[in-house]
Amino acid sequence: MFGTFTRIWGPSSSAPNESHTSHPRKSATTDETMDSDGSEDVMMIPESAPVTEGRPNSPPRASDGQSMTRDTFEDYEQKQTEYYSRLNNQIFRLQKLDQASSENIQRLLKELASKMEEVQEAQRGLADTQIQLNACKEAQKRLEEGRLRDQAELKACKTELREWRGTVAHIHNIAKDLPTEQKAHEATQRGLQAYNARQDHAQDNGTELQDLREKLAASRRELSACKDDLFRLQPIAQIADSDISKDFDFICQQIVNWIDGELLSFEQANPHLSQEDFFAVGGDIKIARRLQKDTELEEYLSRHMIHRYLEAKLFGQNCALLGLPRGAREFLERTERSMAKLDPPRDRATIAAWRSETFKAIARTEESQQLREKQIQAMTMSMSESFSETFPVVFGNSERMERFHIQVMEPASKLATTLRESCSTYWFHITETPFLEFKPLTANQIKSNCMVDIKTRMTLKPNTGVVADKNGVCGKCIIMLEPVLYRVNEGKKDSTLRKGAFLVELDHPITKRK
Numbered sequence: 001m002f003g004t005f006t007r008i009w010g011p012s013s014s015a016p017n018e019s020h021t022s023h024p025r026k027s028a029t030t031d032e033t034m035d036s037d038g039s040e041d042v043m044m045i046p047e048s049a050p051v052t053e054g055r056p057n058s059p060p061r062a063s064d065g066q067s068m069t070r071d072t073f074e075d076y077e078q079k080q081t082e083y084y085s086r087l088n089n090q091i092f093r094l095q096k097l098d099q100a101s102s103e104n105i106q107r108l109l110k111e112l113a114s115k116m117e118e119v120q121e122a123q124r125g126l127a128d129t130q131i132q133l134n135a136c137k138e139a140q141k142r143l144e145e146g147r148l149r150d151q152a153e154l155k156a157c158k159t160e161l162r163e164w165r166g167t168v169a170h171i172h173n174i175a176k177d178l179p180t181e182q183k184a185h186e187a188t189q190r191g192l193q194a195y196n197a198r199q200d201h202a203q204d205n206g207t208e209l210q211d212l213r214e215k216l217a218a219s220r221r222e223l224s225a226c227k228d229d230l231f232r233l234q235p236i237a238q239i240a241d242s243d244i245s246k247d248f249d250f251i252c253q254q255i256v257n258w259i260d261g262e263l264l265s266f267e268q269a270n271p272h273l274s275q276e277d278f279f280a281v282g283g284d285i286k287i288a289r290r291l292q293k294d295t296e297l298e299e300y301l302s303r304h305m306i307h308r309y310l311e312a313k314l315f316g317q318n319c320a321l322l323g324l325p326r327g328a329r330e331f332l333e334r335t336e337r338s339m340a341k342l343d344p345p346r347d348r349a350t351i352a353a354w355r356s357e358t359f360k361a362i363a364r365t366e367e368s369q370q371l372r373e374k375q376i377q378a379m380t381m382s383m384s385e386s387f388s389e390t391f392p393v394v395f396g397n398s399e400r401m402e403r404f405h406i407q408v409m410e411p412a413s414k415l416a417t418t419l420r421e422s423c424s425t426y427w428f429h430i431t432e433t434p435f436l437e438f439k440p441l442t443a444n445q446i447k448s449n450c451m452v453d454i455k456t457r458m459t460l461k462p463n464t465g466v467v468a469d470k471n472g473v474c475g476k477c478i479i480m481l482e483p484v485l486y487r488v489n490e491g492k493k494d495s496t497l498r499k500g501a502f503l504v505e506l507d508h509p510i511t512k513r514k
Contacts, residue, residue, distance in 0.1 A: 161343070185219045188212060239422045241487060245497045247415045251408065252482050252501075255306050258407045259299060262400055266393070282392040290435060296454065300479050300503045302387075302394060304434045306408070307483055309383050311428045314416040321359050321420040322413055323372030332358065348490065352423040359421045376413045380405045429500070430483035441475040441504050443468050450501040453510075454478065460504070467508035475506040 192212055266278045279298030281288040291297060313319065320329045336355060339346040346354075362368050380401055387395035395401065419426050443466060445451070451460040460466065468474035482501035486494040 182223070185216070185223065188216050188219065192216065238424070239418060241424075241495075241497050244415070244418065244422075244426065245485065247411070247418065248485055248498060251310075251412050251415060252307075254407050254411060255303055258404055259302060259394075262394065262403070263299075278393055279391055280393055282389050282396075284390040287390050294478070297479065297503075298391070300454075300481055301434055302391060303481050304430070304479050305387060305390070306383075307481070308430055308432070308434075309386075310412055311430055311483055313379050314412055315419065315426075315428045317425065317427050319416065319420075321363065322375055322417055323365075323368030323370075324359075324362060325371065328362075349423070356421055356423045363417055363421065372413065372417075376409050377405070380409050425488040426497075427486050427488065427494075428483040429486065431480045434479055436477045436479065436502075439477040440473045441477050441502075441506075442472045443474055444472070445477075446474075448499065450482070450499050451504045452481065452501065454503055454505050456510070465511040466506060467511060469507075474508070475504050477502050477504050479503040 263275060263278050267273070267275070270277070275298075279302070281291060281298075287301070291301070314322075320326075324332075332355070336351055339351050339354065363372075384395050384398075384401045441451070446460050446464065446466065447462040452458070453460060466474040480500060480502055484496065484500035485498035487497055488494050
C-alpha cells in the first residue's frame with residue numbers, strides 16, 4: 001500500500017563535518033539520537049510517501065564573512081528530529097490501519113461465505129418444500145379420488161339397503177300369511193296323497209302332479225324362511241339379577257375362606273409365629289404407620305385390597321370381555337357406534353342384544369378361552385407383585401397365590417364374563433382409599449349397609465341395640481370391606497342388588513332390647 005521503505009539516518013548524518021569539529025555536541029543531544037545500545041536511530045519511510053511537508057530546510061550555511069553559530073545548527077537538528085519522529089508515527093499508524101483493513105476484509109469474506117452457505121441451504125430447503133408440496137398435491141388428488149369412490153359405494157349401499165327393506169317387508173308379509181300357508185300346505189299334502197292313490201287311474205294328469213310338487217317345494221322353502229324369521233324375533237334370554245348377586249356373594253366368601261385358610265396353614269407350619277407375622281407389612285411405609293395405630297386391621301385391609309383390584313381389573317365398566325383381543329374390542333366398539341347411526345338407527349336394546357349374542361359366541365371359541373386363561377394368570381401375577389410390598393408373606397408366596405387363583409380368580413373371571421354377556425349394565429362401587437379416617441356412623445346407615453363390628457366381629461342388624469348420641473351418631477366407619485353392586489336403569493335410579501360391607505367401631509357396647 002505504501003510502497004517500499006528506505007533507511008533514513010538520524011539528523012547527525014546531515015550535519016556538516018565542520019560542525020562536529022568546531023562545535024562538539026552535548027551529551028544530552030547525543031542521548032536523543034542514539035538507541036539504548038549506543039547505535040544510531042534508523043527509521044523506515046515509504047519511498048512514495050511525501051516527505052516535504054513540515055520538513056526543515058537545508059542546514060543553515062554561514063553567510064559571506066559570517067560563521068554558523070552552534071545554536072542555529074542545534075535548532076535545525078531538533079526540527080529535523082521532530083519531523084522524522086512525526087513521520088515514523090504516521091507510518092506506524094498507516095501500518096496499523098493496513099493491518100486492520102486486512103482483518104476486516106478477511107472477516108467480511110468469511111461472513112460472505114457463511115451467507116452464501118445459508119443461501120444455498122435455503123435454496124435446498126425451498127427445493128425440499130417444493131417436493132413436499134407436490135407430494136401433498138398428489139395425496140390430495142388421491143384423497144379426492146377415494147372420496148368419489150366412497151360416494152359411489154355409499155350410493156350402492158343405499159340401493160342395497162332399500163332392496164333389503166323390501167325383502168324384510170316381504171318376509172313380514174310371509175310371516176303374517178304363515179297360518180294360511182300351513183293350511184294350504186296341509187291341503188296340498190292331502191291332495192298329493194289322494195293323487196298318489198289315484199295316479200294309476202290318472203296317467204294323463206302328470207302335468208298337474210308336477211305343478212303340485214313345485215308348489216309343495218316352494219311352500220317348504222317359505223315355511224323354512226318364516227321359521228328363521230320367527231327365531232330371530234324371539235327375545236334373548238336375560239340373566240337374572242339374583243344369579244349375579246349369588247355369584248358375587250360366593251366370591252366374597254371365597255376371599256374370606258382363602259385368607260382364613262392361609263392364616264391357619266401358616267400358624268400350623270410355624271408354631272412359633274403369630275398372626276402379626278403373617279400380616280407383617282413390607283416396604284409400604286404409609287400402611288405400616290397407619291397399622292401401628294390399629295393392629296387388628298390387617299385382615300380387613302387385605303380384603304379391601306383384593307376387592308379393589310377385582311373391581312379395577314375385572315368388574316369395572318371399562319373392562320373388556322376376557323379372551324377378546326384388543327383389536328377385536330376396538331372393532332366391536334366402532335361397530336356399536338355405527339349401528340346407532342344406521343337408517344333407521346338401532347336403539348340401545350337392539351345394540352345391547354347384538355353385543356350380548358356376539359360376546360357369547362366369542363367366549364365359546366377355543367382361542368378366546370385360551371386367551372382368557374392367560375389373562376387371568378397375568379392378573380394373578382400382577383396382583384402378587386403389587387400387593388407384596390404391603391403384605392409380602394400373604395401375597396409373596398407362589399403356592400399361596402396359586403390357591404388364590406383357583407379359589408378366587410377363576411370364579412371371578414366367570415362372573416366378569418357373565419357381566420359382559422348380559423344385556424344389562426352392572427357396576428360396583430368401592431372406596432379408592434382403604435381407610436375412611438373414622439367417618440361418622442349413624443343408625444340409619446346400619447339399615448342400608450352391612451356393618452361388621454371390629455370388637456365383636458358381629459354383623460350388625462337393623463334392629464341391633466346400638467347406642468347413639470343426640471345427632472344419631474353411634475360409632476365410626478373404618479374400612480370398606482366389600483363393594484356395592486348396582487344395575488343401571490336407563491332414565492331411572494340405579495337398582496341396588498347387593499349392599500356394601502363396612503368395618504365399624506361402636507362408641508358404646510350393644511344393649512339388649514326389652
